[in-house]
Amino acid sequence: MISRTSALLLLALLGGGASAAPAAQGIDPLLAEKWEETELRPAPLGDDAEFLRRLSLDLIGRVPTIDELKAFLAKPDRAAKIDELLTRPEYPRFWSEVWTAMLNGYTGAFDSQRDALRFWLEKSFRENVPFDRMATELIAASGVSSVDGAVNFILHNSVEPAIKVSRSFLGIRLDCARCHDHPFDRWTQKNYDDMARFFAPLQKEPVSAGSTRVRDNPDLTGGAKPRFLTGAQPVTSRWREDLAYFITTSKPFARTFANRLWYHFMGRGIVDPPDDFNLKNKPSVPKLLDFLADEATARNFDVRAMVRLICSSDAYRRSSRHGARDPKAEALFAYRVLKPLSPEQLFDSLSSALEAPEFRRRRDAFIRTFVGRSFGEDFSNVWRYRESVQDVMTKLTLDLKAPAGSLDELYLRILSRAPSARERDLCRGRAAGDVAFALANSNEFFFNH
Amino acid sequence: MCTINRRHFLGGSLGGFFAYALRNRADSLFAQESAGRAKRCVVLWMNGGPSQLDTFDPKPGVETGGPTKAIETAARGVRIAESLPEIARRMKRLSVVRSIASKEGDHLRGQYLFHTGYPLVEGFGHPALGSMVSKETPEGKVPKYVTLGAAGFGPAYLGAAHAPFSVEDAGQALESLRAIAKKRERIRFLRALDQEFDAAHSADVLTGREEMLRKIEEMSDTPFVRALDLSAEPSRERERYGTSPFGQRCLTARRLLEAGVHFVEIHQDGWDTHVDNFSAVGNQCRLIDGPWAALMDDLEARGLLDETVLVWMGEFGRTPSINARNGRDHYPRVTCAVVGGGGIAGGRVVGETDRLGATVVKDPVTVPDLFATLFSCFGLDPKRRFRTEFGGTATLTDGGTPIRALL
Numbered sequence: 001m002i003s004r005t006s007a008l009l010l011l012a013l014l015g016g017g018a019s020a021a022p023a024a025q026g027i028d029p030l031l032a033e034k035w036e037e038t039e040l041r042p043a044p045l046g047d048d049a050e051f052l053r054r055l056s057l058d059l060i061g062r063v064p065t066i067d068e069l070k071a072f073l074a075k076p077d078r079a080a081k082i083d084e085l086l087t088r089p090e091y092p093r094f095w096s097e098v099w100t101a102m103l104n105g106y107t108g109a110f111d112s113q114r115d116a117l118r119f120w121l122e123k124s125f126r127e128n129v130p131f132d133r134m135a136t137e138l139i140a141a142s143g144v145s146s147v148d149g150a151v152n153f154i155l156h157n158s159v160e161p162a163i164k165v166s167r168s169f170l171g172i173r174l175d176c177a178r179c180h181d182h183p184f185d186r187w188t189q190k191n192y193d194d195m196a197r198f199f200a201p202l203q204k205e206p207v208s209a210g211s212t213r214v215r216d217n218p219d220l221t222g223g224a225k226p227r228f229l230t231g232a233q234p235v236t237s238r239w240r241e242d243l244a245y246f247i248t249t250s251k252p253f254a255r256t257f258a259n260r261l262w263y264h265f266m267g268r269g270i271v272d273p274p275d276d277f278n279l280k281n282k283p284s285v286p287k288l289l290d291f292l293a294d295e296a297t298a299r300n301f302d303v304r305a306m307v308r309l310i311c312s313s314d315a316y317r318r319s320s321r322h323g324a325r326d327p328k329a330e331a332l333f334a335y336r337v338l339k340p341l342s343p344e345q346l347f348d349s350l351s352s353a354l355e356a357p358e359f360r361r362r363r364d365a366f367i368r369t370f371v372g373r374s375f376g377e378d379f380s381n382v383w384r385y386r387e388s389v390q391d392v393m394t395k396l397t398l399d400l401k402a403p404a405g406s407l408d409e410l411y412l413r414i415l416s417r418a419p420s421a422r423e424r425d426l427c428r429g430r431a432a433g434d435v436a437f438a439l440a441n442s443n444e445f446f447f448n449h
Numbered sequence: 450m451c452t453i454n455r456r457h458f459l460g461g462s463l464g465g466f467f468a469y470a471l472r473n474r475a476d477s478l479f480a481q482e483s484a485g486r487a488k489r490c491v492v493l494w495m496n497g498g499p500s501q502l503d504t505f506d507p508k509p510g511v512e513t514g515g516p517t518k519a520i521e522t523a524a525r526g527v528r529i530a531e532s533l534p535e536i537a538r539r540m541k542r543l544s545v546v547r548s549i550a551s552k553e554g555d556h557l558r559g560q561y562l563f564h565t566g567y568p569l570v571e572g573f574g575h576p577a578l579g580s581m582v583s584k585e586t587p588e589g590k591v592p593k594y595v596t597l598g599a600a601g602f603g604p605a606y607l608g609a610a611h612a613p614f615s616v617e618d619a620g621q622a623l624e625s626l627r628a629i630a631k632k633r634e635r636i637r638f639l640r641a642l643d644q645e646f647d648a649a650h651s652a653d654v655l656t657g658r659e660e661m662l663r664k665i666e667e668m669s670d671t672p673f674v675r676a677l678d679l680s681a682e683p684s685r686e687r688e689r690y691g692t693s694p695f696g697q698r699c700l701t702a703r704r705l706l707e708a709g710v711h712f713v714e715i716h717q718d719g720w721d722t723h724v725d726n727f728s729a730v731g732n733q734c735r736l737i738d739g740p741w742a743a744l745m746d747d748l749e750a751r752g753l754l755d756e757t758v759l760v761w762m763g764e765f766g767r768t769p770s771i772n773a774r775n776g777r778d779h780y781p782r783v784t785c786a787v788v789g790g791g792g793i794a795g796g797r798v799v800g801e802t803d804r805l806g807a808t809v810v811k812d813p814v815t816v817p818d819l820f821a822t823l824f825s826c827f828g829l830d831p832k833r834r835f836r837t838e839f840g841g842t843a844t845l846t847d848g849g850t851p852i853r854a855l856l
Contacts, residue, residue, distance in 0.1 A: 159570060175573070320649075321649040321650065322649075323651070325651045325653075337652075338652050338654060340654065385654045385657070386608075387658070387661070388612035388614075389614070389661050389668075390614050391609075392665060393626075393629055393665055393668075396629055396636065396665065397625045420645060423642060423645070426638070426641055427642075438635065438638050439642070442639060442642060442643055442646065443647060443658055444643070446658070447654075
């Protein structure tokens with residue numbers, strides 16, 4: 001008890017003590033307050049192995065190897081592990097994939113170069129570029145698609161950039177407002193038209209095969225000036241830069257950034273879906289959202305700092321095991337919801353859990369297969385469960401070799417845990433191949449839990 | 450077993466396969482639906498954009514017509530290209546729509562439009578015709594929407610349960626289904642091992658995945674797998690369809706429809722005739738003529754043609770002008786489709802183009818109109834609404850009106 005009070009006090013002091021006596025501050029106290037209010041009993045914390053599996057999937061996009069797992073269990077220093085994973089080259093690579101899917105989906109419309117965008121994002125995450133700067137560069141990018149990676153975001157979404165930009169960086173869906181006033185939010189068709197004009201000067205010119213130059217043509221800024229959702233109007237002739245400034249200095253930007261990170265780690269946004277802030281879709285824990293948004297602003301949108309903040313909370317360790325499904329408990333993060341692995345996570349996890357060098361060379365084909373061009377969706381929403389029967393069948397027929405080792409080792413490699421007594425019984429007398437097949441196709445493997 | 454009825458939509462288990470498929474239903478917006486008799490649909494997809502002038506809207510003797518000759522058909526007054534003699538003989542069962550106009554002259558955008566009935570807007574996907582039919586037909590033991598020869602277009606907001614089962618290569622598909630059959634015991638073992646995790650995490654996605662595993666275990670020994678295996682077909686029957694991939698796909702389609710599949714798309718490449726249009730289109734026609742006719746005959750002989758909608762189309766028409774390489778280029782302003790079966794009147798022509806084939810001069814038809822016509826065959830209201838994943842609702846067609854002359 002004493003330690004918690006003094007920790008709070010310390011936190012208040014370190015935080016600069018803006019308000020006189022904050023009731024609760026920090027992720028866990030804010031959640032605890034909400035649970036108390038609603039008389040919810042949270043699930044217990046997961047164990048160290050569960051923590052490591054989550055953290056590895058969320059930061060480097062794959063399950064831990066058996067050696068990584070053993071080393072961590074011998075010395076379970078969570079803070080050190082977070083730091084260590086953040087310095088691995090796999091972290092910027094995996095995060096660039098997540099954000100590329102969010103921004104540009106899995107196709108390359110209008111000759112946009114998906115890889116160039118991904119490389120640019122990878123570099124940005126590696127250098128820990130503050131997120132407001134990344135957003136500014138994405139929104140205001142000019143240049144050639146094959147060289148200037150950031151430009152591919154606007155190029156890809158050039159039919160209605162105002163909609164995609166609003167969804168991605170403000171969590172606001174203007175989708176309805178392009179045709180009529182939003183049915184249950186404040187946005188009007190005029191808001192949309194005013195926003196869309198920021199992109200009126202946008203021009204695309206082919207440079208060479210598959211390469212496009214994106215720039216703003218100042219001749220096209222003559223008409224009515226655009227207007228940001230707050231009413232602000234550009235003060236220079238570089239409208240997209242002005243827009244980026246309005247966006248990244250707004251409160252919704254900080255909230256959306258914080259909420260998206262929270263969604264990435266928790267499988268559910270405080271506002272959920274994470275790109276749909278509206279009057280009818282309120283945050284489930286408003287104080288927590290404000291706290292995280294304020295932290296993001298105070299830390300100058302330092303991505304790694306925010307990762308550390310969220311991943312070192314108890315909330316991040318909460319167990320996914322629960323009784324009957326309880327939507328209220330899910331919305332208040334009283335237990336962890338399941339999150340299906342993305343194709344990238346699934347591939348890298350299979351490659352690292354099983355010894356399959358042949359398989360490892362087919363990464364691109366695997367990802368294409370399991371995203372499928374069948375799903376022309378907007379990934380700024382969430383990575384939802386979207387397996388078809390045929391996808392499952394294809395997975396079941398993958399030729400995966402079982403690594404050598406005992407039953408315990410198989411379980412540790414694939415599921416990051418030892419088998420239960422029941423599982424030992426079920427597996428008795430089974431070939432290693434059978435067990436590896438079952439574990440690699442199991443629900444437990446397929447979900448981040 | 451395949452009747453579509455209202456009660457089924459309201460209370461049935463159609464969406465139960467996936468929880469979110471259920472959520473997508475907008476029952477309160479349910480509109481009245483007329484009686485239609487169609488239960489199945491086959492699309493003969495002519496990838497690349499078939500030349501209307503050298504297939505179903507020939508203009509012999511005028512400067513844009515080229516060397517293509519026209520022949521009489523079984524339907525009085527309907528003349529089509531001479532390289533489609535077998536189809537000409539069956540023209541009483543088919544109608545030609547000569548007056549479709551669109552704005553999409555790009556392959557992908559045109560393909561999207563003719564697969565979904567909506568223009569492509571990146572990020573706001575619309576379900577393919579096959580996914581919509583899948584959604585509106587009852588659950589069975591076989592996949593409901595199958596594509597032959599291509600990946601096909603997907604379900605968008607209707608959810609993965611209505612994704613196409615793509616058989617890009619029938620041999621490979623059969624092999625993989627047989628591999629699954631060999632793994633049945635392993636799959637049962639996997640399901641047993643899953644139980645502990647599933648019990649500790651009650652979640653719809655887990656029930657959904659478990660249900661899929663059960664289905665797959667069943668599917669390895671179903672009429673579906675047997676239908677894909679053409680070696681079971683008597684050789685005399687196989688010869689009628691020929692040995693071309695298109696012929697094999699037509700035969701597979703017939704077997705699949707008999708096995709209970711509701712929607713089959715047969716893919717045929719080779720229609721993007723920028724170069725040597727006339728010999729290329731002639732070859733293409735001769736290639737599809739026999740198998741297409743055989744498919745119609747077989748469906749008719751089995752009493753299935755009246756409940757199976759048949760559509761022949763591609764992503765756009767081609768220019769009346771002939772380019773320097775004796776080819777024709779993309780021309781969405783005049784696009785032609787052929788429809789039949791499933792209660793559609795045969796032997797008719799809808800719309801007319803001018804003497805040169807440059808523009809539609811009578812009864813213009815939009816792609817949504819064409820889709821509305823197809824939905825009417827299924828007894829579905831084209832204005833029927835669905836809830837989309839981004840919060841709004843979308844109608845079955847983009848404001849289409851059924852073509853009265855065909856119903």
